[in-house]
Amino acid sequence: xxxxxxxLRKGKPEAYRTALTEGVYAALRTTFDVPExxxxxxxxxxxxxDFAYGASYLGIARSxxxxxxxxxxxxxxxxxxxxxxxxxxxxxxxxxPGVRPEDVFINLVEVKAENWSFGNGRAQYAGAD
Numbered sequence: 701x702x703x704x705x706x707x708l709r710k711g712k713p714e715a716y717r718t719a720l721t722e723g724v725y726a727a728l729r730t731t732f733d734v735p736e737x738x739x740x741x742x743x744x745x746x747x748x749x750d751f752a753y754g755a756s757y758l759g760i761a762r763s764x765x766x767x768x769x770x771x772x773x774x775x776x777x778x779x780x781x782x783x784x785x786x787x788x789x790x791x792x793x794x795x796x797p798g799v800r801p802e803d804v805f806i807n808l809v810e811v812k813a814e815n816w817s818f819g820n821g822r823a824q825y826a827g828a829d
Contacts, residue, residue, distance in 0.1 A: 701738055702732065703773075704725065705772075706768070706769050707746060708767050709746055727788035730788060731781055732781060762802055765800065767804055769789060769804065769805065773810060774813050782808060813826060814826035
């Protein structure tokens with residue numbers, strides 16, 4: 701059910717980008733109880749001129765290795781789960797591929813369950829059609 705979008709600057713190898721999606725998905729599995737195979741992720745790599753960020757917003761020293769993670773998910777999780785998710789993502793990406801915690805920016809977009817169609821033109825989470 702979560703849709704993962706990851707944005708970063710161009711130049712990172714395939715293994716690095718794969719580690720990003722793996723780390724975010726693993727965090728979702730452990731903190732948001734996402735089932736196995738419920739995995740939908742997009743990675744986009746941008747030229748420097750197309751990847752703008754506040755290098756010191758809120759006193760956090762970001763670098764050009766910034767990774768922006770946006771997750772669209774159902775609006776069913778509480779603050780404790782969200783905080784656990786943020787920590788798990790930062791820890792996972794710190795281990796592999798080695799992203800500094802300061803360079804992990806996360807945004808959750810919460811939607812109603814009826815706002816998903818996983819195929820066949822149906823709203824699978826909205827009940828019977």
